[in-house]
Amino acid sequence: MSRSMKNVLGTAVVLASLVFGVAACGPEYDRTEISAVKGQGTLGGTVNTQRLDLPHGLAITAHIAVWNDDNEQMPLGVRSKDPSIVEVNRAVNDRNYTFIGWQQGRTEIEFLADGNVVLTIPATVTAQPELP
Amino acid sequence: MMIATVTLSIGALAGCSGNPTAGSEAYKEGELGNGDFLFACDDGLACLPYSGDAKRFPDAIASGATFDVRFVAKNQQGPVIVIKEKRYEGIKTVAIGPYVSQGPDGFAAVKPGYGTVMVRDSGGTVIDYVTLKIVKPDALIVYDANYDVAKGNVPPRIQALNLKVDQTPSYRVVAEYNLKAVAGSIPVEWTSDASDVVVVESYSDRVVNLRAKGVGKTKIKADAGGLVKEIDVEVTQ
Numbered sequence: 032m033s034r035s036m037k038n039v040l041g042t043a044v045v046l047a048s049l050v051f052g053v054a055a056c057g058p059e060y061d062r063t064e065i066s067a068v069k070g071q072g073t074l075g076g077t078v079n080t081q082r083l084d085l086p087h088g089l090a091i092t093a094h095i096a097v098w099n100d101d102n103e104q105m106p107l108g109v110r111s112k113d114p115s116i117v118e119v120n121r122a123v124n125d126r127n128y129t130f131i132g133w134q135q136g137r138t139e140i141e142f143l144a145d146g147n148v149v150l151t152i153p154a155t156v157t158a159q160p161e162l163p
Numbered sequence: 164m165m166i167a168t169v170t171l172s173i174g175a176l177a178g179c180s181g182n183p184t185a186g187s188e189a190y191k192e193g194e195l196g197n198g199d200f201l202f203a204c205d206d207g208l209a210c211l212p213y214s215g216d217a218k219r220f221p222d223a224i225a226s227g228a229t230f231d232v233r234f235v236a237k238n239q240q241g242p243v244i245v246i247k248e249k250r251y252e253g254i255k256t257v258a259i260g261p262y263v264s265q266g267p268d269g270f271a272a273v274k275p276g277y278g279t280v281m282v283r284d285s286g287g288t289v290i291d292y293v294t295l296k297i298v299k300p301d302a303l304i305v306y307d308a309n310y311d312v313a314k315g316n317v318p319p320r321i322q323a324l325n326l327k328v329d330q331t332p333s334y335r336v337v338a339e340y341n342l343k344a345v346a347g348s349i350p351v352e353w354t355s356d357a358s359d360v361v362v363v364e365s366y367s368d369r370v371v372n373l374r375a376k377g378v379g380k381t382k383i384k385a386d387a388g389g390l391v392k393e394i395d396v397e398v399t400q
Contacts, residue, residue, distance in 0.1 A: 071194055071294040074277055088262045089279055090292055092195060122289040123197050123246055129289040131259055131281070159262075159276045162298065 058099035060144045067094040067127075075160060078130060083140055083154040085117065085132035092122050092129040097144040108143035117154045132156035182235060189213065190235070191220040193282070193291030197246055198236030200280070200293040204229065204269070206348035206369040208304075208337045211312040213346050221346030223296045224272045225338035227388035228347020231269040232256060232293065234282045246290070253285025262297055272297040272347055300338035300345055303392040305385055308333035308370045316344050323395040324383075326361065326375035333372050336385050336392070349387045357381035361396050 063080055069092045070076040076091040077084050085091055097105045109128050111117045116138045118131040130140070135156050142150040182201060183189040190199035202221055204210035209228070213221045224230060234256060236244045243252050258265035263278035265271070270280065274297065281292040306318035321334060338345045353363045353371045360379040364372045373383065375398040385392045 069194055071277065071279065071292075074294070086277075088259055089277060089294070090194075090259065090281065090289075092289070120283070120287050120289045122195065123249075123251075123291070129281075129292075131279075133260065162275055162277075162296070 058101040058103065060105065060147070060149045061098050061100040061102075063142050063144075063150045064096045064098065065093050066096075069093070075157075076132075078152075080150060080152065082152050083117065083130060085130055085154070085156050086159045087132050087135050087156055088159060090129050090131045092127055094124075094127050095142070096126055097142060097149060099144075105144040106146070108141075108146065110141050110143070111138055111154070112141065113138035116156055130154070182233075182240075185238070188219040191293055193234075193293055195289070195291045197291040198234055198239075198244075198282070200291075201233040201235060202346065203231040203233055204346075204348045206337075207308065207310065207335045208306065208312055208316065208318060208344055209335075209346060209348050209369075212316055223298045223340060223345055224278075224347040225300045225340065225345040225349055225388075226272050226275050226297050227300075228272045228338065228345075228349045229269055230272070230347050232280045232295075234291065236290065244290070251284040251288065251290060254290065255283055255285075257281045257283055259292075263295060275299045298340045298345060300340050300349075300388060300390060302339040303351075303385055303387055303390050304337045304339050304344060305334050305392050305394060306337065308335045310335075321394055324361075324397070326373075326396060326398045328375050328377060328398060328400055330375045330398075331364070331372060333370050334385075335370055336387060338387070338390075352386040354384045354386070355381060355396075356383070360398050 065079050071089050075086050078093050097107050099105050109119050111119045116134055116136040120129045122129045138154050140152050140154045141148045192199050202213040242254050258270055259279035262276040263270055264273050278295040278297050279292050282290040305321040310318040336351045338349050348369055353366055355361050355363055359377050360381040362374050362376050364374045378398055380397045382393050
């Protein structure tokens with residue numbers, strides 16, 4: 032290998048190291064926060080980073096944020112694996128999402144940060160409580 | 164998807180008799196606090212105490228009943244609203260099944276439970292939603308179609324009729340639950356056991372029009388949602 036070729040390769044290796052090094056040191060996903068959960072009166076329903084439970088035919092809304100390790104919010108996505116059981120919609124106010132229980136059953140909700148799935152929770156739509 | 168939508172058109176709103184005063188108990192605040200909901204229908208006692216210049220939002224709606232729900236966001240109604248300086252277009256009300264359904268004539272209370280009516284924009288953003296309690300009526304109240312609802316929610320109940328030949332009385336029906344009239348317009352099927360004594364001349368806009376045809380005794384029946392109210396009728400000269 033010629034000296035000039037070695038120099039080019041060496042430069043490329045250094046540049047690649049820098050690029051990957053920068054990527055490795057950049058802010059990464061740190062955590063998901065779910066707060067300000069609003070159900071429908073006293074009819075039940077909950078959503079947190081562990082699970083979503085929702086009575087049939089009802090909705091629940093929560094403020095959701097994903098944070099990186101620089102403590103900055105990341106672009107967020109929320110989706111249901113089966114919208115015929117639980118549908119997810121944006122709600123008024125930034126990062127508020129409404130979950131609708133369309134039919135009884137189980138599915139999963141995925142939370143995405145920067146387009147990557149960072150959290151998956153089980154979701155269950157249950158029968159409504161009996162009328163008093 | 165079990166979903167049907169109706170745009171709250173300006174034309175439809177123009178047909179309303181006007182909204183109750185702000186702060187009236189006719190408004191039920193949405194679960195997200197972005198606006199208020201108004202109950203609306205047009206069927207005497209089943210609707211008027213809650214519609215137009217209503218005094219309150221209904222505590223419960225009869226299963227099988229039809230009705231409408233209007234959304235008011237900070238005095239804004241119609242296909243475009245602004246909340247916190249953000250504009251939302253294509254505002255629609257949506258029934259969340261299976262307790263509430265939606266058709267061209269508005270909403271229907273399908274079965275006992277808690278129903279949800281949701282307001283969304285054309286992009287699917289949820290603006291707000293309201294919870295409706297739906298109960299199964301346990302009786303029917305038949306009352307004079309000319310009853311002035313302003314007199315109260317307890318009209319004289321028609322238990323028996325004494326009519327003269329050629330008399331043409333008109334009646335309405337409201338569903339009852341736990342001895343109280345329940346909101347929501349319910350379709351009723353009227354029949355007479357002896358059409359030579361009294362005949363059901365017509366049934367429109369939820370009003371039945373009877374005609375006393377000849378001297379005799381019989382029964383008329385109002386059948387709604389599996390409940391039947393029988394009324395003894397005697398026709399004299």
